[in-house]
Amino acid sequence: MMGSEADEMAAAAKVLLEAGFDVIDLNFACPVKKVMGRCRGGYLLNDPDEALKIMRAVRAVVPGPLTMKLRRALDESSQAAENFDRIFNEAVNLDFAAISVHGRTVEQKYTGTADWDFLRNLKARYPHMTLFGSGDVFTAKDALRMVTHTGVDGVWIARGAIGNPWIFREFAALIAGRPALEPPGIFEQRAGLLEHFALAVEIYGEQQASRQMRKIGIKYSRLHTEGADVWRAFIAVKSQADWNAV
Numbered sequence: 560m561m562g563s564e565a566d567e568m569a570a571a572a573k574v575l576l577e578a579g580f581d582v583i584d585l586n587f588a589c590p591v592k593k594v595m596g597r598c599r600g601g602y603l604l605n606d607p608d609e610a611l612k613i614m615r616a617v618r619a620v621v622p623g624p625l626t627m628k629l630r631r632a633l634d635e636s637s638q639a640a641e642n643f644d645r646i647f648n649e650a651v652n653l654d655f656a657a658i659s660v661h662g663r664t665v666e667q668k669y670t671g672t673a674d675w676d677f678l679r680n681l682k683a684r685y686p687h688m689t690l691f692g693s694g695d696v697f698t699a700k701d702a703l704r705m706v707t708h709t710g711v712d713g714v715w716i717a718r719g720a721i722g723n724p725w726i727f728r729e730f731a732a733l734i735a736g737r738p739a740l741e742p743p744g745i746f747e748q749r750a751g752l753l754e755h756f757a758l759a760v761e762i763y764g765e766q767q768a769s770r771q772m773r774k775i776g777i778k779y780s781r782l783h784t785e786g787a788d789v790w791r792a793f794i795a796v797k798s799q800a801d802w803n804a805v
C-alpha cells in the first residue's frame with residue numbers, strides 16, 4: 560500500500576483484509592516522481608513522524624502479518640540515516656513480520672549500485688528481524704551472492720525477472736546446493752512467451768497487451784541465440800498474431 564495519511568491507510572488496510580488478503584505491505588520506498596509529489600512511497604523516509612503515525616494506525620487494524628518496503632535512506636545525509644533507523648526500529652517494535660530494504664537511496668532512483676554492505680550491517684544489528692534484501696540481483700548467482708554476503712533471510716528479484724521468469728528456479732537450485740541449471744532452450748522460451756502474452760491479453764486486452772509486451776519481448780530476446788533478430792521482431796509487434804509469429 561502507498562499513501563500519505565494514517566487514517567486513510569488504516570481504512571485501506573481494512574478493505575484489503577476484508578477482501579481476503581493475508582499480508583499487508585507498506586511501501587516507503589518508491590522513488591517515482593508522481594509518488595514522491597504526493598508525499599507517498601519513498602517520501603515518507605523524509606517524514607518519519609508521519610511514517611510512524613501510518614505504521615501505528617495500520618498496525619492497530621491489522622492483527623496478522625504486516626510487512627514494509629524501504630530504501631536504505633532518502634539521501635546520504637546523517638539526518639536521513641537517523642530517519643531510517645527510527646522507522647526501522649518502530650517496525651521491529653510493532654512486530655512487523657518482515658522488512659524489505661533496497662540498498663539504494665531514494666535520491667539515487669536506479670543509478671549507481673545498491674549498497675549490500677548496508678544490508679549486511681543491518682542484518683547484523685537486527686539478527687532476529689526477518690530481512691529481505693533488494694537491489695542489483697540480475698542473475699540467480701547474484702541472488703546467492705547477496706545471501707552469502709549479507710546474511711539476509713530472503714532476496715527480491717525485480718528487474719532480473721523481467722524477460723527471465725526462469726531465474727526463480729535457477730536460484731532455487733543454487734540455494735538448495737544443487738548444480739546450476741541450464742538456461743531455458745528456445746522451445747521452453749516459446750512456451751513461456753506465449754503464456755506471458757496470453758496472461759497480458761486477459762488483463763489488458765489484445766491491443767494494449769501488444770503495445771505493452773514489446774518492451775518485455777525485448778528483454779526475453781537476451782536469452783535467444785539470435786537475440787538481435789528477435790529483438791527487432793518484438794519491436795514491431797502490433798497483435799497477438801505478430802507475437803506468435805516471432
Ligand SMILES: Cc1cc2nc3c(=O)[nH]c(=O)nc-3n(C[C@H](O)[C@H](O)[C@H](O)COP(=O)(O)O)c2cc1C
Pocket residue numbers: 586588628661673693694695696697715716717718719
Ligand atoms: C517496473 C518495476 C516495478 C516495481 N514495483 C514495485 C512495487 O510495486 N513494490 C515494491 O516494493 N517495489 C517495486 N519495485 C522495486 C523492486 O522491488 C526493487 O526493489 C528494485 O527494482 C531494485 O531491485 P533490482 O535492482 O534487482 O531491480 C519495482 C521495480 C521495477 C523495475
